[in-house]
Amino acid sequence: MKSEFTLKLDRCKGCGICAAFCPKQVLALDKLGKIYVADSEKCIACGQCELRCPDYAIFVDKVKEEKESVT
Amino acid sequence: MIERSYEKYFRQNRLPHLWCPGCGNGIVMKAIVQAIEKKGWSQDNTVIVSGIGCSSRASGYMDFDTLHTAHGRAIPFATGVKMANPNLNVVVITGDGDCTAIGGNHFIHGCRRNIDLTVVLFNNNIYGMTGGQASPMTPLGKKATTAPYGSIDRPFDACKLAEAAGATYVARSTAFHVQHLVKLIADGMDNKGFSFIEALVQCPTAYGRRNKIGDPAKMMAWMRDNAVMKTAWDKLSEDKKIGDKFPIGLFYKVEEETYNDSYEKVRDIAGGSLR
Numbered sequence: 001m002k003s004e005f006t007l008k009l010d011r012c013k014g015c016g017i018c019a020a021f022c023p024k025q026v027l028a029l030d031k032l033g034k035i036y037v038a039d040s041e042k043c044i045a046c047g048q049c050e051l052r053c054p055d056y057a058i059f060v061d062k063v064k065e066e067k068e069s070v071t
Numbered sequence: 072m073i074e075r076s077y078e079k080y081f082r083q084n085r086l087p088h089l090w091c092p093g094c095g096n097g098i099v100m101k102a103i104v105q106a107i108e109k110k111g112w113s114q115d116n117t118v119i120v121s122g123i124g125c126s127s128r129a130s131g132y133m134d135f136d137t138l139h140t141a142h143g144r145a146i147p148f149a150t151g152v153k154m155a156n157p158n159l160n161v162v163v164i165t166g167d168g169d170c171t172a173i174g175g176n177h178f179i180h181g182c183r184r185n186i187d188l189t190v191v192l193f194n195n196n197i198y199g200m201t202g203g204q205a206s207p208m209t210p211l212g213k214k215a216t217t218a219p220y221g222s223i224d225r226p227f228d229a230c231k232l233a234e235a236a237g238a239t240y241v242a243r244s245t246a247f248h249v250q251h252l253v254k255l256i257a258d259g260m261d262n263k264g265f266s267f268i269e270a271l272v273q274c275p276t277a278y279g280r281r282n283k284i285g286d287p288a289k290m291m292a293w294m295r296d297n298a299v300m301k302t303a304w305d306k307l308s309e310d311k312k313i314g315d316k317f318p319i320g321l322f323y324k325v326e327e328e329t330y331n332d333s334y335e336k337v338r339d340i341a342g343g344s345l346r
Contacts, residue, residue: 006072011086015093015275020288051249052291054097055087059072 002063003045005037011057018049018058027058080104080114082134090125091199093287095246095272099193100129102249102270103162106256107135110160117160120149122174125200125274126166126193143174146181149188150330157331160260163190167208168198171227175207182236185264186330191256192229192267195274203277214281229269234323239264241323245271247294248319255321264329271298 014033019025027049028038035058037043045062081104090096107117119137121127122145130137140148149163170178170192181188197215198204205215205222208229212221234241240262244252252270259266273279273290284290293315299307301320 004072013087013092015287017093017288017291020286021291052098052247054090054094054246054287056075056078056081056097056101057087059075061072 002065003040003043004061004063005040005043006059006061007035007037008057008059009034011055013055013057015054017052017054021048021052023048077101077104077108080107080134082132085132088132089128091274091276093273093275093290094125094199095195095270095274095287095291096126096129096193098246098249099126099191099252099270099272100132100164102252103129103164103191103256104133105253106260107160107162109253109257110260112160112260116158117162118149118152119162119164120145120152121164122166122169123200124166124169124198125195126272127164127169129164129193143169143172143177145169146174146177146188146190150181150184150186153186153188153331154334157187161188162260163188165190165192167192167194167196167229168206171207171229171232179232179236182233182238182265182267184330185237185239185327187263187265189256189259189262189266190268192269193272194229194269195272195278197274197278199274199277203281209278213278215278216281230267230322233265233267237265237327238267238323239325239327240266240268240321242267242321243269243271243317243319245291245294245298245319246273247291248298251319258321262324264327 012034019027024042026043030036049058114135117135119130119133119135121130123142130139145163145165149161153161196209203216205218207227209222230241240259242255244255259268275287279290297315298319301318304318
């Protein structure tokens with residue numbers, strides 16, 4: 001599964017709620033206390049981060065992967 | 072990314088909001104606009120009324136006709152709006168201090184009249200904006216600037232209060248249970264009469280820090296671990312309803328005549344009906 005993140009960093013206050021409730025530890029806080037995507041490969045696009053972000057700063061969309069054609 | 076559909080209900084030039092990092096108010100504000108979106112209410116036909124306090128700042132960020140009123144007086148203002156134009160959908164945003172202390176009487180009398188409002192109480196257990204004084208909903212033993220050794224005043228259960236006072240829809244949810252909260256608010260909007268929804272929110276700055284609960288995520292984990300759905304709560308034996316456990320869900324729902332309908336009858340008798 002691939003997922004596309006949209007971060008509105010001007011809204012992020014670095015509370016860490018999204019990182020704490022991420023079941024796959026995809027998110028982390030950077031040195032300045034803002035959120036960043038540390039490991040997008042692990043993301044399962046569950047949307048828990050977006051659901052509970054109090055600042056509407058993170059959005060996750062599922063991206064459909066194109067199936068590789070087997071020949 | 073496709074812009075989320077609820078974003079149109081926010082005043083974009085006002086965001087980011089001023090609430091502290093990790094404050095749960097933002098989560099509940101989003102739940103309210105999502106419930107409004109679910110109901111399909113138009114922005115021109117919906118009025119948001121709020122009192123004073125952290126919670127009540129929400130009206131400033133929401134792109135509806137909004138009223139930011141005097142402390143504790145959100146319900147009287149909303150009553151006036153609803154009586155002047157019963158076709159408007161009126162949502163009241165209030166806090167635990169605003170609703171149960173300063174506006175305590177307005178709250179119970181709003182319930183008593185069964186006026187068609189949807190009241191969402193943001194319960195953060197403290198007066199956050201003024202620096203963390205104990206509110207009537209600060210749990211027993213919890214610290215506040217006015218209760219440095221722990222609060223000895225027994226807290227209100229706002230849901231029981233609303234039910235006893237005559238509200239026709241009473242429910243509780245938390246900032247952790249977002250979808251549940253959206254559903255309860257939307258159902259409350261469906262209800263004709265006084266709908267009361269208590270939303271527990273975390274206040275990491277004034278409440279969590281003083282009571283050493285930890286960061287905002289830990290406060291939300293506390294909600295996750297201690298909230299029990301009403302159906303499960305009813306089956307719990309008394310010895311298990313201990314510690315911090317509390318019920319969430321729909322507590323009470325009944326159909327009663329609304330204040331607008333009663334008032335219309337008075338108008339009929341007096342010969343001044345608008346119908």
